[in-house]
Amino acid sequence: MVHSFHHPRGGDTTYGRALTGWLLDRGHEVVPLAARHPDNEPSVWETRWPAWVDPHGTRGLSRRIALGLRMAWSRPAGRATADLVAQWRPDVAHVQHLHRHLSPSVLVALRAAGIPVVWTVHDYELVCPTGLLWSHGAPCERCQGHRYHQAVVHRCKWGHTLPSVAVALEKELHHRAGTWGLVDRYICPSQHLARTLVRFGLPEDRVIHLPNALDGPLPPPPVDPQRPGEGWLYAGRLTQEKGPQVALDAARLLPGWPLHIVGSGPAEVTLRARAQGMPWVRFHGQLPRTALARLLREVRAVAVPSLWPENLPYAVLEAQAAGRAVVASAVGGIPEQITDGVDGRLVPPGDAAALARALGPLLADADAALALGRAGQARVSRAHRVGPHLDQIEALYAQVRQERGRAGHPPGASL
Numbered sequence: 001m002v003h004s005f006h007h008p009r010g011g012d013t014t015y016g017r018a019l020t021g022w023l024l025d026r027g028h029e030v031v032p033l034a035a036r037h038p039d040n041e042p043s044v045w046e047t048r049w050p051a052w053v054d055p056h057g058t059r060g061l062s063r064r065i066a067l068g069l070r071m072a073w074s075r076p077a078g079r080a081t082a083d084l085v086a087q088w089r090p091d092v093a094h095v096q097h098l099h100r101h102l103s104p105s106v107l108v109a110l111r112a113a114g115i116p117v118v119w120t121v122h123d124y125e126l127v128c129p130t131g132l133l134w135s136h137g138a139p140c141e142r143c144q145g146h147r148y149h150q151a152v153v154h155r156c157k158w159g160h161t162l163p164s165v166a167v168a169l170e171k172e173l174h175h176r177a178g179t180w181g182l183v184d185r186y187i188c189p190s191q192h193l194a195r196t197l198v199r200f201g202l203p204e205d206r207v208i209h210l211p212n213a214l215d216g217p218l219p220p221p222p223v224d225p226q227r228p229g230e231g232w233l234y235a236g237r238l239t240q241e242k243g244p245q246v247a248l249d250a251a252r253l254l255p256g257w258p259l260h261i262v263g264s265g266p267a268e269v270t271l272r273a274r275a276q277g278m279p280w281v282r283f284h285g286q287l288p289r290t291a292l293a294r295l296l297r298e299v300r301a302v303a304v305p306s307l308w309p310e311n312l313p314y315a316v317l318e319a320q321a322a323g324r325a326v327v328a329s330a331v332g333g334i335p336e337q338i339t340d341g342v343d344g345r346l347v348p349p350g351d352a353a354a355l356a357r358a359l360g361p362l363l364a365d366a367d368a369a370l371a372l373g374r375a376g377q378a379r380v381s382r383a384h385r386v387g388p389h390l391d392q393i394e395a396l397y398a399q400v401r402q403e404r405g406r407a408g409h410p411p412g413a414s415l
Helices: 011-025 061-072 075-088 105-112 149-153 161-177 191-199 244-252 268-274 289-298 314-321 352-364 366-383 386-406
Strands: 093-097 117-120 185-188 207-209 232-235 259-262 281-285 301-304 325-329 345-347
Touching: 011 093, 011 117, 011 314, 011 386, 061 161, 075 105, 093 105, 105 117, 117 386, 149 161, 185 191, 185 386, 191 207, 232 289, 244 259, 244 268, 244 352, 259 289, 268 281, 301 314, 301 352, 314 325, 314 366, 325 352, 325 366, 345 352, 352 366
Parallel strands: 093 117, 117 185, 185 207, 232 259, 232 301, 259 281, 301 325, 325 345
Antiparallel strands: none
């Protein structure tokens, strides 16, 4: 199981950790490959992983250039992969994330050993230097057609030239080398993501749509109909593309209804200043999952006001699974999770007034909020069950192993 990070970080680690547990429960053996990060959870395999490097803590032009080259192609990660494969002989490799901290050198080492590879794609890193299709406060597809120099022209990475050169160089290098052709299947949790990757040039016959599963609601159990909750919740990273500023502007139109903001990120200072004069807005910072689950039971609705084309956000899935009404932006893969007015509400991205208009009736009418919440809960229980999802994952593993064998490179054979 390949992921740059071995600690909770976002939807990609949420899914990767859950999938590992499900596979273990079915009797599979799973070995993780990650970078050695100070926040990692303990692993007996960590001594075999390549060291993590902090892109924000590197000083000096020569060191930054060296770091950029390593992020495009990490020799330590390639060697670590080859060593693990030689010792453990896996049947298949499942990638969740490898950009920069591991790099596609991992894929070359896996191909050299004849190991089939599937990759669950969680964002747009394969086709966009920043991974978001978002730049300077607006959706962006300037790099379509492998025009990665656009990321440098517009300084898309953190608003600085050198980081933008690094991520653009990474994409250009691997496009020319055909690195992404080393993956047997790309799994896309949303149809929107699958269509986008194909439109940007990934081979259609290698891209499949398979929604993520969710292993029951967050603890504690779903909401009690006798306790419909009060106020509303935003939970997510505090960055512009996630839309917390839109939630704050909507809160200004909903005085008296508490807004709970959970998360941290680079926009936090600006958001706290923006919330001055609104005592009904409370910032909780980053919370453990159990604490977030308790807070989820205390609110009546959840807002997901994303501006960028989200894939299949867990913010929607987990709120629906817990029986809470969800009001979210009609962007990216979110409309695949919500039928407006049936199991949630959809609003135009960036429209704080529309968000407030959708939330207002739910905050004022507990029965209406509970009805939407129950419908969302029923949808998740139908469409995101672990058993059928894992059946399809196992079938895919078997398929790519068989295809690799027919191609003359049986899994485990050296090339």
